[in-house]
Amino acid sequence: MIPYKDSNGFVLLGFIRLDLLLFLYPKAYSFNISKNSMAEEKQIFSKLMEMSQSGNKDSYRELLHKISIILSKYLSTRIVSYDDREDVLQEILISIHNSRHTYIPSKPFYPWMYAIAKNTLIKYYKKIHKQSLYQMEAEISSLISPEKNDSNEIDSTKEILKLIEELPGKQKEIIQLLKIGGLSIKDVAAKLNLSEANVKVIAHRGYQTLRKRVRHED
Amino acid sequence: MKTEKLINNLSMELSPVKRNYPTFVTFLFWVFFTSLSLILFIWSKSNSFEFISIPKYFYELIPVSCTFLLSGLLAIHLSVPGNRVKLKVLFLPIICLLLWIILISLRYSSSNSNVILNEYHSCSKDILILSIPSFSILLFIINKRIPIYKNWTGLFLLAASSSASAFGISFLCPNDIPNHLLIFHVLPVLALSLLGIILSNLIFVDR
Numbered sequence: 001m002i003p004y005k006d007s008n009g010f011v012l013l014g015f016i017r018l019d020l021l022l023f024l025y026p027k028a029y030s031f032n033i034s035k036n037s038m039a040e041e042k043q044i045f046s047k048l049m050e051m052s053q054s055g056n057k058d059s060y061r062e063l064l065h066k067i068s069i070i071l072s073k074y075l076s077t078r079i080v081s082y083d084d085r086e087d088v089l090q091e092i093l094i095s096i097h098n099s100r101h102t103y104i105p106s107k108p109f110y111p112w113m114y115a116i117a118k119n120t121l122i123k124y125y126k127k128i129h130k131q132s133l134y135q136m137e138a139e140i141s142s143l144i145s146p147e148k149n150d151s152n153e154i155d156s157t158k159e160i161l162k163l164i165e166e167l168p169g170k171q172k173e174i175i176q177l178l179k180i181g182g183l184s185i186k187d188v189a190a191k192l193n194l195s196e197a198n199v200k201v202i203a204h205r206g207y208q209t210l211r212k213r214v215r216h217e218d
Numbered sequence: 219m220k221t222e223k224l225i226n227n228l229s230m231e232l233s234p235v236k237r238n239y240p241t242f243v244t245f246l247f248w249v250f251f252t253s254l255s256l257i258l259f260i261w262s263k264s265n266s267f268e269f270i271s272i273p274k275y276f277y278e279l280i281p282v283s284c285t286f287l288l289s290g291l292l293a294i295h296l297s298v299p300g301n302r303v304k305l306k307v308l309f310l311p312i313i314c315l316l317l318w319i320i321l322i323s324l325r326y327s328s329s330n331s332n333v334i335l336n337e338y339h340s341c342s343k344d345i346l347i348l349s350i351p352s353f354s355i356l357l358f359i360i361n362k363r364i365p366i367y368k369n370w371t372g373l374f375l376l377a378a379s380s381s382a383s384a385f386g387i388s389f390l391c392p393n394d395i396p397n398h399l400l401i402f403h404v405l406p407v408l409a410l411s412l413l414g415i416i417l418s419n420l421i422f423v424d425r
Binding site: 052053054055056057058060061064065068086089090093094095097099100101102103104107108111112113114115116118119184190191192193 | 220221224225226227228229230231232233234235236237238240298299300301302362363364366424
């Protein structure tokens, strides 16, 4: 048997003892390996972030890609809807981008990343909670006083949504993100790779077009 | 938009960033700035330190200074994502504030000051004014980071700045009767600290 040198320190015990150890504690050995590889992975993340902070685009792309894989798994157990999960993932990536200056390389990367992810996730939960409360309120009020349930209102909402769908590409996308997705101008600008001023201008044009079409339909 | 596209966009527009200073360095900077503003304020109010009043019960200032330092440190520490603090540590500034109240209250029986209660009632106004510079600089420091625990950070932000100014005012106010101290020194600090929790969602920038 060839002596096997391992960074975990098992080789110091000699190869016979290693066999014994593997025989006695196979799980402990595999756990040690996975723990070590995880530590190495974390170091890679720290290194990539450090390089990203100095402006290295390739490192940053690689880092975001790795983060998105980890966070997808993290979110899959917390958000059921695929679309919502993707939206939250993108919001987390934007948050990480906006707060990359707060990371200190001497500190572990994962707690920093998960703190930002958790914060965004809480915001999403709050938004969902608010929406469900609003829906519940509307349902309760319609149950209590069905005569007050204004069907015209529902129709006009549907019409406006239809008109938004008919808007040209960017206008439609921006208004949907702002008004239906509930994102801020800053977030939309980051998401679509546009300046905030541009987003405002396009949204304004979109509103004008909508206003004209609504008047025309009336 | 797909996540891959977003990653490409974000990495394309990447620019080098200046990393935040470590917590302790920032804390020392804030303490220096706050001390400077306290000294300047006391200097201007006491006619170049001529009418400065050395507190008779100096030991009462120890919990106030502890609140000032601990709250400032915790506010900066908690504003960095991923930084955590044990629950026991979070309550330390609050315990210091309570200790301050207890120490003042213990003097009720032995107090025989001739100064009437409402004299020097401008103390609370001075505390408010003096807390503005340290509050502003601490808010600026925190908003450069990402406060995740907003309520705690808001509480410590205002507790730190108000207790710092209460510490400074005690060198200007010769009125040392417990009633005055509790109403015009302690109460503004407590009220401002609680206000910090309420204002935390408004004053911190969301990223």
